[in-house]
Amino acid sequence: MPFTASxxxxxxxxxxxxxxxxxLERGCTADFWINVLLTILGYLPGILHALYIILKY
Incomplete structure (x- = not known):
């Protein structure tokens, strides 16, 4: 599946x-809250989780 501009x-x-x-990718779901927690605990885990979610869906 190719990348789009969005x-x-x-x-x-x-x-x-x-x-x-x-x-922006998933809305206000559990993925969002997990990412908020990971970003608070460490910026890099938050980035990795966000990239995983964006590339998976």
Missing amino acids: DICKIIIAIILPPLGVF
Whole structure:
């Protein structure tokens, strides 16, 4: 499945602010709250989780 322009924008947003990238992809679900927690605990785990969510869905 090829990347679209919105996927690239979401990836850039996920690097800057990981929970926002997850919110744009999945909405206010458990994935969003897990990402908020991971970002609070450490910025890098939040980024990795956000990229995983964006690339998976």
